[in-house]
Amino acid sequence: MAKKKFDVDALWKVERLGSPSLGPDGAQAAVSVTRHDMGENKAHASLWLLSTLGGRPRRLTHAGDKDGHPRFSPRGDLIAFVARREQEGHKDDEPQLYVIPPDGGEARRVGSVPTGVEAFKWFPDGKRIAFVSYVWPELRGAAAQAKAYKAWKDRKETGYATSEATYRHWDHFIPMGRVPHLLVIEVESGKVVDLFEGTSLELSRTEPDAESFDISFDGRRIVFSHDLSPLHPVDACHAIAEMEVRSRRVTELARDPAWDLTAPHYSPDGERLAFLAANQGRKHTMPRQLALIEREGGRWQRRWEVVSAEWDHELNPPLRWEEDGLAVLFLAEQRGRTHLWRFDLADRRAEIVVEGGTLGGFDKAAGTLVTLADTADHPARLTAHLPGEQPRRIETFNDALLAGYSLGPHEERWITGAQGDKVQMWVFYPPGFDPKKKYPVMHTLHGGPHTGPGDHWHYRWNYKLFAAQGYVVVNVNYHGSSGFGHVFLDSITHRWGELELQDIEAATDWVLKQPWADRRRVFATGGSYGGFMVAWMNGHLKPGRYAAYICHAGCFDWTAMFADDAYAWHAKELGAWYWDDLARVNAQSPHAFAGAMKTPTLVIHGALDYRVPDQQGLAYYNTLKARGVEARLLWFPDENHWILKPRNSKLWHEEFFGWLAAHDPGPRKPSAKG
Numbered sequence: 001m002a003k004k005k006f007d008v009d010a011l012w013k014v015e016r017l018g019s020p021s022l023g024p025d026g027a028q029a030a031v032s033v034t035r036h037d038m039g040e041n042k043a044h045a046s047l048w049l050l051s052t053l054g055g056r057p058r059r060l061t062h063a064g065d066k067d068g069h070p071r072f073s074p075r076g077d078l079i080a081f082v083a084r085r086e087q088e089g090h091k092d093d094e095p096q097l098y099v100i101p102p103d104g105g106e107a108r109r110v111g112s113v114p115t116g117v118e119a120f121k122w123f124p125d126g127k128r129i130a131f132v133s134y135v136w137p138e139l140r141g142a143a144a145q146a147k148a149y150k151a152w153k154d155r156k157e158t159g160y161a162t163s164e165a166t167y168r169h170w171d172h173f174i175p176m177g178r179v180p181h182l183l184v185i186e187v188e189s190g191k192v193v194d195l196f197e198g199t200s201l202e203l204s205r206t207e208p209d210a211e212s213f214d215i216s217f218d219g220r221r222i223v224f225s226h227d228l229s230p231l232h233p234v235d236a237c238h239a240i241a242e243m244e245v246r247s248r249r250v251t252e253l254a255r256d257p258a259w260d261l262t263a264p265h266y267s268p269d270g271e272r273l274a275f276l277a278a279n280q281g282r283k284h285t286m287p288r289q290l291a292l293i294e295r296e297g298g299r300w301q302r303r304w305e306v307v308s309a310e311w312d313h314e315l316n317p318p319l320r321w322e323e324d325g326l327a328v329l330f331l332a333e334q335r336g337r338t339h340l341w342r343f344d345l346a347d348r349r350a351e352i353v354v355e356g357g358t359l360g361g362f363d364k365a366a367g368t369l370v371t372l373a374d375t376a377d378h379p380a381r382l383t384a385h386l387p388g389e390q391p392r393r394i395e396t397f398n399d400a401l402l403a404g405y406s407l408g409p410h411e412e413r414w415i416t417g418a419q420g421d422k423v424q425m426w427v428f429y430p431p432g433f434d435p436k437k438k439y440p441v442m443h444t445l446h447g448g449p450h451t452g453p454g455d456h457w458h459y460r461w462n463y464k465l466f467a468a469q470g471y472v473v474v475n476v477n478y479h480g481s482s483g484f485g486h487v488f489l490d491s492i493t494h495r496w497g498e499l500e501l502q503d504i505e506a507a508t509d510w511v512l513k514q515p516w517a518d519r520r521r522v523f524a525t526g527g528s529y530g531g532f533m534v535a536w537m538n539g540h541l542k543p544g545r546y547a548a549y550i551c552h553a554g555c556f557d558w559t560a561m562f563a564d565d566a567y568a569w570h571a572k573e574l575g576a577w578y579w580d581d582l583a584r585v586n587a588q589s590p591h592a593f594a595g596a597m598k599t600p601t602l603v604i605h606g607a608l609d610y611r612v613p614d615q616q617g618l619a620y621y622n623t624l625k626a627r628g629v630e631a632r633l634l635w636f637p638d639e640n641h642w643i644l645k646p647r648n649s650k651l652w653h654e655e656f657f658g659w660l661a662a663h664d665p666g667p668r669k670p671s672a673k674g
Contacts, residue, residue: 003406005431006468008653010405012036012646015397016459017380018068019361019372020050023076026368027053028102030060030070030079031382033397041647047081049102050394052368052384057395060100061107067098069119069210073126077101078187080129082117085109093153097129099187111190114142114149118180119210123219129185130215130222132208134178135194142192152176165233168565169206171608171640180208182224184245195243201226201250204238204262211263211317216270220245223264223273228257234568237280240264240273240293242300253293254304257281261291263317267325271295274319274328277306284572285450285490287314290328290343308343311350312485320364331359333483336412336424336454340371354385358456370394374457376410376428376464378402406431407464412454415510418479418502421488425507426454428463428473433516438667440521441511442471442660443504445478447528447553449492452483460642460649461527469657471523474511478503478533494575496588497536504533508545520665525550525656528612528641532556532590535620538601539593548663550656552604553612553641556620557591565610594623600630602659604652606639632659 004010018032029052034045047060047067061067063085070081078099084092087109094116100107113133120131136148160167160176167174180203181196196202203212203226213224222245225238239255253273254261258281265274277291289311293304308315313332320329327344337356344351354362357375364370369385379398383391408431417423430439444461446453453475457464466473477484479499480492492499504524511517524546526534531554538549555561559578562570570585571577578585586592601624605617614635624631634655636648643652 006405020370021071022363022365023072026366032068038646075126114146134175225262265319379457418499425476428467438518443524445526445530445533449480449529452481476507527552535590538597543598549601556616558589604634606636608640
């Protein structure tokens, strides 16, 4: 039976796996699995229980629509998760904590938290859970918070008033007048206590996740990362502090206004603390490195130390100690892939534990390791790594689906780019690729700019899907990309567009030398910073080099971009504030080169995008129209930086490939012979 062409409908049938949580004996892993319905235009997430020893997967929850972030209790008798549900006649307005036994039964709401639950961790006794919630800091007691929440919910006004520097993030506004606190809830009674109540303490206002705090092995202390500045700027640096749970006494453990200190994690014996440290005072692009602080005589030392300073990689949370306390596990990128690493503290050496693809999560218990990893050929899979045994898949969620589709091959290539540096690119070929035939070519320029995708399954910009439509797809990890060392990443600072364009053009030169490339049918597409590059190319390259462009959520005007949620980084990246040196800013801004733009462009944007506000896309589109350049606009009133709804994604793909087809001259016909 012939295999089908992989398309957007197939992409949205792919089941998406969340990060795993292992039971204390390592025999079972809990995971959230999200399924999308194109007809309903909705997502449904449920919890599944997977055996690391070879048993069949079992669905654990059925009643909820979005059951997520499962975590086994320390005793293994319960699995806690976050969900919005209706139970006992009460429908959750905000996400709440639920628990369910791993052997089945009904899930139970732990308690009612009016302001909702953002992230959580179990206490070692299994009787309490620490969690994050945005609360009104001036109020005391759960009853006062509940009353304030009801008043806010019932308000008729829609305005958002603030004097804060940080007030929105990616696609949502920070809850008005509220800040993220650490709270504790008793699992049996549902009683809630706010640990930060009556203090000025708060977690990061933008992303206060479960890695922003940790609980000691005896449950007596909580360590957390908190904002140093009373002004809470967008580019805030954080310090590490510890609270004694019973007395609420707080001790600052690591604090330096030049360093951003995050993701603290206690060693198994509680005598050391690992965390991430980025020297923002030296430069805003400095990587997150592994740092340690130790206790001596029952007290924390005053000095902390960066132990991975000689290792030119950036660490990504979570941090997890090995059970013997001799090493720390974490994720880190390297040349278009993300691996699970083990950093040995004695000799300060990092080694790969599990190779990517792209690892997106892991957990380890009782010697058993479970990893979540995808590749360009396959969406995320869960694999168990048991001592003395070969790695073993513990689920087959998407295997049957993908077996019916043909995915073309891909390869990693290296070219000489800007400054004579070696630059990585990934080339994805259509199914049934024949090098003797001619193919259209599509650049997919990644965002960031400090990311470095490669051997990765993307749920929106899916390279295999693009190639399945008949294109050779080229993805260049240009200068500024992550995973190639700090010098390479930082090389574009204060001169955005310059080196990246040289790399992209070098890739195009390589492509045009290939016998399969149709030079009349070369296109460039990109999202976010990749969209910026597409607009930059339109103002810097001669028409005809590329048949058409597609700019998704792209930056167009760096002065107007000051409306974004990351405005504090503009001067750091561009070299000046626009009011101090407008010429320098404009020299890196596509809008300043609009007079040279002539290539047809499809512009796509979402109104809920606060990282690259939709005025950017509208201004680019309007500019092209005013100049008489062929252009088309696709605008979503209900999408953000990413297109997340199934039906909107289908429309996105239809417009995307429709635009390319409209500007594709088609294969060159052989000349007639006399």
